[in-house]
Amino acid sequence: MSALRIFSYLPNPRIAKATITARLCGVTLDVRGASVPELKHWLWDFDAHVMSDAERASLEHLLRTAKKGFTSTLYKTEAFLEAHPFGTVPAAFSPDGKVGIFESNSIMRAVARLGHDDAKLYGDDPYSASRIDSFLDASLLFARDTQIYVLALWSGSIAAEAHRSAEQAFATYMGGIERALQGPAGFLVGERLTLADICFVAEMTLFHNELPHADLLQGLALRPMLSAASRAEFPKAFAHFERLRAMDAIAPDIEPYLQALGKH
Ligand SMILES: N[C@@H](CCC(=O)N[C@@H](CS)C(=O)NCC(=O)O)C(=O)O
Incomplete structure (x- = not known):
């Protein structure tokens, strides 16, 4: 089972902070996402996924104007915004979806804390x-x-x-x-x-x-x-x-x- 789920546009060097750290300290990540233009067809949520046309039509009330890096409107659920108050990606979640971790540096730190300590990636005192x-x-x-x-x-x-x-x-x-x-x-x-x-x-x-x-x-x-x-x-x-x-x-x-x- 993965220790952390991360949703983002891909590829994204900011995700690399987490994936490199995960490789070095033995953490399994569940990374999901797609290219920037494709993410306008995704539901931004713990259960992030590409929406069908029917689902998109039924969720128009979730549409929000993007602030940075996206020119389109985006479908962000209330639960996503509760977990990620700034509404940005990369967006990480604890495996049960209850804890949102935002800012790629903090996501990387979370991976280091979840991993084994041998690499000492986060210092030793x-x-x-x-x-x-x-x-x-x-x-x-x-x-x-x-x-x-x-x-x-x-x-x-x-x-x-x-x-x-x-x-x-x-x-x-x-x-x-x-x-x-x-x-x-x-x-x-x-x-x-x-x-x-x-x-x-x-x-x-x-x-x-x-x-x-x-x-x-x-x-x-x-x-x-x-x-x-x-x-x-x-x-x-x-x-x-x-x-x-x-x-x-x-x-x-x-x-x-x-x-x-x-x-x-
Ligand atoms: N400093 C943040 C940057 C996050 C960020 O600005 N994400 C932008 C994309 S580059 C975003 O999610 N924009 C969505 C929006 O504005 O609605 C990090 O390192 O994670």
Whole structure:
């Protein structure tokens, strides 16, 4: 039996935070979902599923306007919104559906708590666990500001202001990651892989959605952030990303997504 059910659009690097962690600490997940355009035909619920035409017609009263990442209306049940008050995916549930866990970092932490402790992915004392939390919080700030940028790129129009604030968020985040990697430890928190690294590789992967939009940026005379100049400014951060994405426990969730972006 799975220890956690997760509903999301797929593929989603934020889900990879949970699936990588699950692989490393022996947790079985029940992941369900479909591509972004398909999710408008799904019932957003603990029992998330594709609806038949008849079911859709009978549930029109559940339709709600999406706020982020979806241009359509979505069918969200009251029970879904009770479990997930912000109405977002990825949306995780305890196996009985009674507890909703939202925010991909928290879903990843839940997987680490449910799994065996051998991997020590969430640190080995209150101090290291809290330092890992510090990286997760910093990653969420980066993710929030750059999500606006990535969604704008996919919409085909990007305001200079959105580009500027993503640039600031990128510089702040990568500056911190670069500094954290100055010592000999090799990982963000200590000498082994932790949730801090898994979150970093997943958020950076999502940020690679910049790559297919090089022409749009060039046309607007806006600088891409995944550039040779950034690599020169943040060499350790980029090298860490390359090292992480190649790891056996990480590559299966990350590489196909990056390869697909490269093909655009
Ligand atoms: N910081 C959140 C981001 C979640 C999020 O913004 N999800 C968007 C899709 S990218 C969503 O579910 N939107 C649904 C809506 O706006 O109704 C996480 O890491 O889980």
